[in-house]
Amino acid sequence: MPAAPSRVYEIRHTFRAPLDYVFAWCTDYTARDARYAGEGYVRRILKRTSRRVVYEDLYDTPHGWTWSHQVVALRPPDLWRNEAIGSHRAWSIDYRLSALPDGRTELHFKGRRWPTAIAANPPKARLERELRTLWRHLGASLERDYRAGRPARDPVRRSRRRRSRA
Helix, strand or coil, X not given: CCCCCCEEEEEEEEECCCHHHHHHHHCCCCCCHHHHHCCCEEEXXXXXXXXXXXXXXXXXXXXXXXXXXXXXXXXCCCEEEEEEEEXXXXXXXXXXXXXXXXXXXXXXXXXXXXXXXXXXXXXXXXXXHHHHHHHHHHHHHHHXXXXXXXXXXCHHXXXXXXXXXX
């Protein structure tokens, strides 16, 4: 990662769904993810295996394009790590899930972010507030899918299915 000063951001979010469902749902990166997050980016999946996902996001902003390249290491059943580099930031994020009573799951998000030459790190309180809002949106979608009995979108199953057709 870049040598510039970094800042650590940390949040927690609780889902009303079991750990295995939350892991599968959260780690199934697709081109449709912007819709769940309530954001307006275009995602392109470059590579997917049972232990790794590589993708790029492109945002069209009033100030021009923002791009990021993400490499996600999947460590079922409760951990994944995202290493990202982009035009406006570099991130190293650990996502850890913990089972809670009554079938709930807690996400612990801890990320280190480095600024780039064209964008500084935002204030800690502001970005953590934005991250909590993002995970509230994602959590509402996840819980809606879980309550409706929709299967978690499992990348391991999808990856195996794709290989078996080849």
